[in-house]
Structure formats: structure tokens, C-alpha cells
Amino acid sequence: MATGGQDSCVYGSDVEKYTKCPCCSKNYVDPWFLQCGHTMNLRCIRRQQPIVKCSVCDETFLQATSRIAINRFAKDISLKVAYREITNLLLTNPACSLSEHTDKDAVSYCERCSMRMCHNCNQFHSMNPSTKRHKTYEVSEMIDRKCHEEDINVDPQSPCEYHDHEIIKNWCLDCKIPSCNECCSGHHLESLSKxxxxxxxxxxxxxxxxxxxxxxxxxxxxxxxxxxxxxxxxxxxxxxxxxxxxxxxxxxxxxxxxxxxxxxxxxxxxxxxxxxxxxxxxxxxxxxxxxxxxxxxxxxxxxxxxxxxx
The missing domain is CATH 1.20.58 (Methane Monooxygenase Hydroxylase; Chain G, domain 1)
Structure with missing residues (x-):
């Protein structure tokens, strides 16, 4: 068991445990806090009608009011872990997954389809009604990131969800939430660093x-x-x-x-x-x-x- 007192709690399998939804055991895609403070994927919350049961503490909530807020930390670090896993996969085998196209290098990767795609496959994937909304990763971008085993640090700054190109730098003393320079106009703001x-x-x-x-x-x-x-x-x-x-x-x-x-x-x-x-x-x-x-x-x-x- 993790005790929280050793570095082993934040590396290896413990990171993998944190980035997996306790309900479906899949990587976090859209993790939300529940009223009990624990986290579940939004799709797992929506599947439970009308009562949502927390998979950690077994508390139950009405489905309509079960979401409190997005768990931004879980989402960010899960994305880093996904980058690392995909990068390792692409470095191991950069060829297209389609048997007919194994002589072509992959230009993108679909995590949901678990498929490396060459240029032709990527075009079909992006136009197919059943797959065009899937999130894909650019192979060149993933390789450039060099997301290897030890690289799971999240970005030092967080972008604002509501204002493009703004970075969260403040804490609103009135709303008790982080904010960028455009958020909480007229409220009492304090430097996030403070x-x-x-x-x-x-x-x-x-x-x-x-x-x-x-x-x-x-x-x-x-x-x-x-x-x-x-x-x-x-x-x-x-x-x-x-x-x-x-x-x-x-x-x-x-x-x-x-x-x-x-x-x-x-x-x-x-x-x-x-x-x-x-x-x-x-x-x-x-x-x-x-x-x-x-x-x-x-x-x-x-x-x-x-x-x-x-």
C-alpha cells in the first residue's frame, strides 16, 4: 500500500493508478470531482442513471447533481502519461497499423482505435462519420515531445478555460477560484504565487x-x-x-x-x-x-x- 511518505508513491505504477478512472479502470479522459471529493470519468457518471455511486467510497448521489468540477490536475497528468505511452509505442513501431500499408510511416495515432495511421488512413479516419470525432495525435509532435518514462511533469502554467491565450496567474479572494487577468473583473485578486x-x-x-x-x-x-x-x-x-x-x-x-x-x-x-x-x-x-x-x-x-x- 502507498503510505504517501516515499517517492515510490509518485512514480511507476502509482502514477498509472492515479490516471485511471476507479469506475471503468480506463485512463481519465474527462475526469470530474464528485461531491465526496473523489474523481470519475464523465462518461462513467453519465452511464449511471439516476443514482451515481462513487467507486472509491461507495457514497451515492443523484446523477443530475453529481458533478462538482473538472479535476484539472488528473486531466493534465493523464494527458502526459498518454503522451509517454504513445511516444514509446511510436518509437517501437512507426509504421502504419493497416497490414496493406506497413511500408508507410504513420503520421498520426488514434488512441481510441489503438491505430497508427499513414496519410491515407488518416484522411479516411478524419472523414468517417464514426471516427472523425476521435482525438488523434500527430506522430512528429509526439516524437518531438520526447515523453519518455521519467517525463511526466505537467506544464508549469495552466491556460484559462474561458479566455484564449490567457494564463492563470491570480487567485480570486471573493470567488475562491484561480483566475486569469480577464476573469473576476472588479474582484479582489491575489497573485497565485502568493x-x-x-x-x-x-x-x-x-x-x-x-x-x-x-x-x-x-x-x-x-x-x-x-x-x-x-x-x-x-x-x-x-x-x-x-x-x-x-x-x-x-x-x-x-x-x-x-x-x-x-x-x-x-x-x-x-x-x-x-x-x-x-x-x-x-x-x-x-x-x-x-x-x-x-x-x-x-x-x-x-x-x-x-x-x-x-
């Missing part, structure tokens, strides 16, 4: 709390297992007691899973996130931390009290 100092400190505190909390809940799980073993040996593991102990065990495992996911996200944000990502994502991390604490509060008393009165 605001990120507070954000980084809060993220560090959150990580420390999570590490302590994860250790505590892991101890609680061992207590539950030990108590269950003692009760079973005494012949009392049945009925309501058996249900209570099993509930405690499963609840501990769920909370540990949630801790693990959030610690991985926080560690990755500290290592790879830019100023915008840290300021923008902090409220969602804070909310998840509060929800984890709420889920944890009932477990210790439940796990220790059953043995004492037998």
Missing part, C-alpha cells in the same frame, strides 16, 4: 494527518481481526456479534482504501502539480479528509467494545 504558499502548507498538514490516520486505522483493523479470532474461539461468533465484527472489518478496509487513494493523490500533487493545481485541488482534498475522519470515528469503539462485555 496564495500557493498557504496552499502548500495546508497540503503538507493534510498529508501528515493522513499518514497518522492511516497508521491508526491499520491498528484498528488488527484489533478487529484479533477480537474476531478471540470471539470465534470462545464460540460466541454468531448472530448480531458476528455481523458487528464483520461490519467493523469491512469498514476498516474501506477507510484504509480511501486513505490510500487520497495519500497517493496528495503525494503526486506535491511532486508534479503546478501552482494552479495546488490551489484549485486543495478544497477537494480538505473535503475528502473531513469525510475520512467522519467514517473513522465509529470504528474504534465498535472494534474494542465487543470483547469486553463477553
Amino acid at each position: 496564495h500557493v504558499i498557504r496552499a502548500e502548507n495546508e497540503i503538507r498538514i493534510i498529508k501528515e494527518k493522513l499518514e497518522r490516520g492511516l497508521t491508526a486505522i491499520q491498528i484498528d483493523l488488527e484489533v478487529v481481526k484479533q477480537n474476531k479470532k478471540i470471539i470465534k474461539q470462545g464460540g460466541h461468533l454468531k448472530g448480531e456479534i458476528a455481523s458487528e465484527m464483520e461490519w467493523s472489518k469491512q469498514k476498516c478496509k474501506l477507510v484504509i482504501k480511501i486513505y490510500d487513494v487520497l495519500l497517493r493523490e496528495v503525494s503526486l500533487l506535491q511532486k508534479k502539480g503546478n501552482e494552479f493545481h495546488k490551489c484549485y485541488t486543495l478544497p477537494f482534498f480538505s473535503f475528502q479528509t473531513k469525510r475520512i475522519q467522519e467514517s473513522t470515528n465509529s470504528i474504534p469503539s465498535c472494534s474494542r467494545s465487543l470483547v469486553s462485555h463477553l
Whole structure:
């Protein structure tokens, strides 16, 4: 399990885990935060009607109100991982995937079709009604990016979603959101670089709390297992007691899973996130931390009290 205290949390398989939707296990394409603070692909949210169930914490929400905001950090780093994977693929075999065109070099790649396309295939792909809306990557651009194994850093600056050619440089103190020079006109703006100092400190505190909390809940799980073993040996593991102990065990495992996911996200944000990502994502991390604490509060008393009165 990731503990959030080592560099291994932000490289290799842990990056791959973060960039995959917990619902469909596919790479993030359009990741959105839910009310619980966890992230799912928009298409996975839309497929669930009328109730959306979070694949991390099992909380449920009405589909119509299940989206909170785009997870820009997950989207940006997922795109970098996709660049790396596609680049490695093209460097390994730059030829067109179509058997009749293997003597031609690919000029583009469609991730959805998993196909390297020469000039003719690319033209057909772009005109075909069923594929023309697929996102494609230019081979020359991918090679020039040199997105190799170690290159998963996101861009140091983030473009504004609403104003072309504008870079997010401010934090709006009124709206509590990042903004470019055109956003939040007339509001109180603060330099993003100044605001990120507070954000980084809060993220560090959150990580420390999570590490302590994860250790505590892991101890609680061992207590539950030990108590269950003692009760079973005494012949009392049945009925309501058996249900209570099993509930405690499963609840501990769920909370540990949630801790693990959030610690991985926080560690990755500290290592790879830019100023915008840290300021923008902090409220969602804070909310998840509060929800984890709420889920944890009932477990210790439940796990220790059953043995004492037998």
C-alpha cells in the first residue's frame, strides 16, 4: 500500500493508478470531482442513471447533481502519461497499423482505435462519420515531445478555460477560484504565487494527518481481526456479534482504501502539480479528509467494545 511518505508513491505504477478512472479502470479522459471529493470519468457518471455511486467510497448521489468540477490536475497528468505511452509505442513501431500499408510511416495515432495511421488512413479516419470525432495525435509532435518514462511533469502554467491565450496567474479572494487577468473583473485578486504558499502548507498538514490516520486505522483493523479470532474461539461468533465484527472489518478496509487513494493523490500533487493545481485541488482534498475522519470515528469503539462485555 502507498503510505504517501516515499517517492515510490509518485512514480511507476502509482502514477498509472492515479490516471485511471476507479469506475471503468480506463485512463481519465474527462475526469470530474464528485461531491465526496473523489474523481470519475464523465462518461462513467453519465452511464449511471439516476443514482451515481462513487467507486472509491461507495457514497451515492443523484446523477443530475453529481458533478462538482473538472479535476484539472488528473486531466493534465493523464494527458502526459498518454503522451509517454504513445511516444514509446511510436518509437517501437512507426509504421502504419493497416497490414496493406506497413511500408508507410504513420503520421498520426488514434488512441481510441489503438491505430497508427499513414496519410491515407488518416484522411479516411478524419472523414468517417464514426471516427472523425476521435482525438488523434500527430506522430512528429509526439516524437518531438520526447515523453519518455521519467517525463511526466505537467506544464508549469495552466491556460484559462474561458479566455484564449490567457494564463492563470491570480487567485480570486471573493470567488475562491484561480483566475486569469480577464476573469473576476472588479474582484479582489491575489497573485497565485502568493496564495500557493498557504496552499502548500495546508497540503503538507493534510498529508501528515493522513499518514497518522492511516497508521491508526491499520491498528484498528488488527484489533478487529484479533477480537474476531478471540470471539470465534470462545464460540460466541454468531448472530448480531458476528455481523458487528464483520461490519467493523469491512469498514476498516474501506477507510484504509480511501486513505490510500487520497495519500497517493496528495503525494503526486506535491511532486508534479503546478501552482494552479495546488490551489484549485486543495478544497477537494480538505473535503475528502473531513469525510475520512467522519467514517473513522465509529470504528474504534465498535472494534474494542465487543470483547469486553463477553
